[in-house]
Amino acid sequence: MKIAIAGAGAMGSRFGTMLKRAGNDVILIDPWAEHVDKINHDGLQIDTDNGSEQFQIPAFLPQDVDFQPELVVLFTKSMGLVTMLKAIEPILTPETKIVCLLNGLGHTEVIEKYIPKANIFMGVTLWTAALLGAGHVKLVGDGSIEIQNIDPAEADAAKKICAVFDDAGLKATYSSNVMFSIWRKACVNGTLNTLCTLLDCNIAEFGGLPQSNDLVRTIVAEFGKVAANEGVLLNVDEVAQHIAKLYDPSQAGEHYPSMYQDLILHHRLTEIDYLNGYVAAQAAKLNLQTPVCQVLTEMVHAKEQLLVK
Numbered sequence: 221m222k223i224a225i226a227g228a229g230a231m232g233s234r235f236g237t238m239l240k241r242a243g244n245d246v247i248l249i250d251p252w253a254e255h256v257d258k259i260n261h262d263g264l265q266i267d268t269d270n271g272s273e274q275f276q277i278p279a280f281l282p283q284d285v286d287f288q289p290e291l292v293v294l295f296t297k298s299m300g301l302v303t304m305l306k307a308i309e310p311i312l313t314p315e316t317k318i319v320c321l322l323n324g325l326g327h328t329e330v331i332e333k334y335i336p337k338a339n340i341f342m343g344v345t346l347w348t349a350a351l352l353g354a355g356h357v358k359l360v361g362d363g364s365i366e367i368q369n370i371d372p373a374e375a376d377a378a379k380k381i382c383a384v385f386d387d388a389g390l391k392a393t394y395s396s397n398v399m400f401s402i403w404r405k406a407c408v409n410g411t412l413n414t415l416c417t418l419l420d421c422n423i424a425e426f427g428g429l430p431q432s433n434d435l436v437r438t439i440v441a442e443f444g445k446v447a448a449n450e451g452v453l454l455n456v457d458e459v460a461q462h463i464a465k466l467y468d469p470s471q472a473g474e475h476y477p478s479m480y481q482d483l484i485l486h487h488r489l490t491e492i493d494y495l496n497g498y499v500a501a502q503a504a505k506l507n508l509q510t511p512v513c514q515v516l517t518e519m520v521h522a523k524e525q526l527l528v529k
C-alpha cells in the first residue's frame with residue numbers, strides 16, 4: 221500500500237519505519253527541514269534496546285511531495301494538524317484514507333473541515349517514541365492501536381487499515397467505540413502529562429504522592445462532564461484505576477510524559493489546549509464547571525511563557 225506519514229517526528233518515524241519494513245511504499249512528510257535533510261542524506265537513525273541503525277526511508281517537506289498515497293497517517297503535534305492538512309491537500313485523491321492517531325481532543329471536527337467523512341478514521345495508540353534530534357529517534361517498548369471509521373458505512377475500510385497496521389507488527393484492532401478510548405487516553409494525558417510537567421517528576425514519583433488519587437479523580441471528573449456532552453460516558457473509578465496502573469515502573473512509572481519532555485526538556489510548546497484546555501473551553505461554552513482544568517491550563521501556559529523562547 222502507498223502510505224504517507226504526515227508529521228514524521230517520533231511517532232511518525234516509528235510508524236513509517238514499521239510500515240515500510242512490512243513492504244509498504246512509505247514516505248515521511250515533515251516541515252522540519254533539518255530533520256528531512258538528515259533522513260535523506262544519512263538515513264533515519266533508530267536507537268533500540270538492541271543498538272542503533274540507519275534506516276533508509278524517503279522524507280519530504282510538505283511542499284515537495286509528488287506522491288499519491290492510498291493512506292495518510294497523521295502524526296503531527298496537535299498544534300501542527302491544520303497546517304499539515306492544508307499542506308497535503310494537493311496529494312490527496314477522493315479515495316485517500318486518513319488515519320489520525322494524535323493524542324488529544326477535538327481533532328475529528330478539525331479534520332472534517334478538510335477531509336470527506338467517509339475517508340476519516342480515528343484512533344488511539346499506546347505505542348511510544350522519542351525524537352532525540354534531527355533524523356534521530358529512539359524506538360523502544362511495546363504498544364497497540366485501536367481504529368474506527370467515523371462514517372458508519374466504512375467499517376470494512378477501517379478493518380482493512382487495521383490489517384495493514386497489524387501486518388507491520390503495530391498490533392492494531394478495530395474499535396466499536398474509539399471515541400471512548402480517545403477520551404480515556406486524554407484523561408491519562410490530562411492528568412499525568414500535565415501534573416508531571418508542573419510538579420517536575422516522573423509518573424512513578426507522581427503516583428507515590430499522597431495527593432495523587434484526589435488530583436486524578438478531580439481532573440477525570442471534569443473531563444467526564446464534557447465527555448458526557450459528546451456522548452462518551454467515563455466512569456471516574458475505572459479511569460482512575462486505569463491511570464494508577466501506569467505508576468508501576470514496569471509500566472510507565474519511569475517515563476517522563478511527552479508534555480514534560482516537550483516543555484521542560486526541550487522548551488517546546490505543549491498540547492495542553494487539546495487536553496485540559498479543550499475540556500475547560502468546551503465547559504465554558506456549555507456552562508459547565510471545570511475550574512481545575514482551567515487553572516492547570518493557565519499554569520502550563522505560564523510555564524510555556526517562562527521556558528519557550
Ligand SMILES: NC(=O)C1=CN([C@@H]2O[C@H](COP(=O)(O)OP(=O)(O)OC[C@H]3O[C@@H](n4cnc5c(N)ncnc54)[C@H](OP(=O)(O)O)[C@@H]3O)[C@@H](O)[C@H]2O)C=CC1
Nearest residue numbers: 228229230231232251252295296297298322323348349351
Ligand atoms: N511521543 C510519544 O511517545 C507519543 C506521542 N503521541 C502523540 O503523537 C503525536 C505526535 O507526537 P510526537 O511524534 O511525539 O511529536 P514530535 O515532537 O516527535 O514530532 C512532531 C513534530 O514536532 C516538530 N518538532 C519536534 N521537535 C522539533 C525540533 N527540535 N525542531 C523543530 N521541530 C520539531 C516537528 O514539526 P514542526 O517543525 O512543525 O513543529 C515534528 O514533525 C502527538 O499528538 C503526541 O501527543 C501519542 C502517543 C505517544
Ligand SMILES: CC(C)(CO)C(=O)C(=O)O
Nearest residue numbers: 408409412413472477478
Ligand atoms: C506515556 C503516556 C501514556 C503518559 O501520559 C503518554 O501518552 C505520553 O507520554 O504522552
